[in-house]
Amino acid sequence: MTAVEQRFREFKMPDVGEGLTEAEILKWFVAPGDTVTDGQVVCEVETAKAAVELPIPFDGVVHELRFDEGTTVDVGTPIISVDTDPGAGEAAPQAAPAAGEAVAEAPAAAPESEEKEGRQANLVGYGAAPASTKRRPRKPLPSAQRSAPAPSAAAPAPQAPAPAPAPARPEAAPELNGSGRPARPLAKPPVRKLAKDLGIDLETVTPSGADGIITREDVHAAAEAVQAARETPVAAPATAPTAPQGRERRVPVKGVRKATAQAMVNSAFTAPHVTEFVTVDVTRTMKLVSELKQDPELAGLRVNPLLLVAKALLVAIRRNPDINATWDEGNQEIVYKDYVNLGIAAATPRGLIVPNIKDADAKTLPELASALGELVGTAREGRTSPAEMSGGTITITNVGVFGIDAGTPIINPGESAILAFGAVKLQPWVHKGEVKPRQVTTLALSFDHRLVDGELGSKVLADVAAVLERPKRLITWA
Structure with missing residues (x-):
């Protein structure tokens, strides 16, 4: 585990009941940038049995909320990341420096940085390279900014082996199928969960995000298209009844009602x-x-x-x-x-x-x-x-x-x-x-x-x- 990984800690969805596998995030009580303390309630979730408030077990500053309200999350999935050493971020560069610049500046900052990196090395069990650049927080920069060396006419021949440009990330060049689309639709876990809840096959969704990534808006657009197709009468007799738009409501079966339904079915057909x-x-x-x-x-x-x-x-x-x-x-x-x-x-x-x-x-x-x-x-x-x-x-x-x-x-x-x-x-x-x-x-x-x-x-x-x-x-x- 690196020093950055120790600094940014993740709070995972706990099992708040006996063997529960998922919970829905009902409400967040914090936002990115808020300071939290050990034992502070950060969100309310609904399990298959009850609504429960979740306290966080460490101090820090909220770095990222991983899921929106209304999202169902599996137990064990990280739901929030916290910067447990927010002061360390003040010395971090605002943008990733070029490789040559990082090597040139390292000797001037050696006394302070070596002392700080030495403390981190004691925590993680290995020494930090003196000329290595500092890692940024978990939120990654695009691959080009992260790995490609910046061109500089004044840069001399590298004094140490310079890292070769990183190969393109799999997301940038996904494997394509016969139709020219990615063999497996690219989407983040919350978007995949949303598509599952709405009954949308990601294979049928047209992506609008960068590098062909499917967004929440894409899934909602596909769901609206499916709903519109269902409501459009197809070659029906003139006397065939049709459901007027807006007179029906569909509510996902989840939480307590889902658990109750399953329990009643199991009981009725077992005992x-x-x-x-x-x-x-x-x-x-x-x-x-x-x-x-x-x-x-x-x-x-x-x-x-x-x-x-x-x-x-x-x-x-x-x-x-x-x-x-x-x-x-x-x-x-x-x-x-x-x-x-x-x-x-x-x-x-x-x-x-x-x-x-x-x-x-x-x-x-x-x-x-x-x-x-x-x-x-x-x-x-x-x-x-x-x-x-x-x-x-x-x-x-x-x-x-x-x-x-x-x-x-x-x-x-x-x-x-x-x-x-x-x-x-x-x-x-x-x-x-x-x-x-x-x-x-x-x-x-x-x-x-x-x-x-x-x-x-x-x-x-x-x-x-x-x-x-x-x-x-x-x-x-x-």
């Missing part, structure tokens, strides 16, 4: 789902919710029916612990878990996410209420971390907030069951031998039939219903 339903009178539970809202010990906490549904499910799991498990396909094992990380499905502007409350089974009702409030608030702000969405064991989805009575929820991958809580409605109900208006809801439990049979699934659902019908069981069954 054999079974869904059972029960309708239950929750009048007493709703009365208890009203009372708890007045309890001083729960002042300022989020108290709602979902809190008691969560507590009822935890009680049911304690009575039927085998429901809290996962199927290990690789080892052909069922993994039973002695802890409950309770997931709560949350709808956010970025899509559906399922953060979970760690060790929910060990929490008191006030602690559970506090954790539930923090989880929902963080999710709405879009600040849920990947760690908060990893390691869940069982999930609740509250479809009742949308006025839905019931559904057949898909199991969160890696879990064995998910409970859907429907809307609570006032309905006629037989109570103590008489038809009375009661508050009623429907519960639906989907479970993985590979490890949960009908008996176990039915017992868990029945226990949840029993607790919600008579919430005093929270005490007697705890």
Whole structure:
């Protein structure tokens, strides 16, 4: 590694989750020329699980932002370069000197430059040539400026072997195919990514950049041409319906929505789902919710029916612990878990996410209420971390907030069951031998039939219903 490479450090896209492979840059908080310090947040990225702010792990001055906002970048790819020794750039020449000039000037600057180069040599492990020119920062000059010696009538015969003119870069003379175009289209990685996202074959794009390089504008122009061709009717009957321009929107599937879609497909076609339903009178539970809202010990906490549904499910799991498990396909094992990380499905502007409350089974009702409030608030702000969405064991989805009575929820991958809580409605109900208006809801439990049979699934659902019908069981069954 040279001294220049040590000076200009690159910050690579980290894996901010568990095995994530890419992230989209949502927003830059810095620009070239800005000073950054160790731990300072430089950008916000969206992974397949959450939006995350990235802090940089060293000090310096921003030299280059490698990607634009909205670009999806693979983990491990450099996204920003930082000049960690900006003062060194003041002595650097503004333009690459000619070879003869560099050799002639070297003796005059020897004392200071040798001392400085000597320090760099100690870092990199080899000596610097006394007459060598200084390297410029990573942003390269054109090859002609970088390697060709400048003509000078006054320059004597070279005192040291002068470097031969560098051969033309491959980009300057690419291999051509039969049509006279480069055999492989020339484009930078962000442009190739853009073309992939828009479904554009770079072979069909006419380059406008120097040396036949395809630019972002070229890709956008090709995409507009393709879209225009699609919207142009071709020999269609006079009565054939056509989609009016501007009445459809296309949004790339990425980030949370892409990950959710893939997870749901994998779950639906891997785990054999079974869904059972029960309708239950929750009048007493709703009365208890009203009372708890007045309890001083729960002042300022989020108290709602979902809190008691969560507590009822935890009680049911304690009575039927085998429901809290996962199927290990690789080892052909069922993994039973002695802890409950309770997931709560949350709808956010970025899509559906399922953060979970760690060790929910060990929490008191006030602690559970506090954790539930923090989880929902963080999710709405879009600040849920990947760690908060990893390691869940069982999930609740509250479809009742949308006025839905019931559904057949898909199991969160890696879990064995998910409970859907429907809307609570006032309905006629037989109570103590008489038809009375009661508050009623429907519960639906989907479970993985590979490890949960009908008996176990039915017992868990029945226990949840029993607790919600008579919430005093929270005490007697705890």
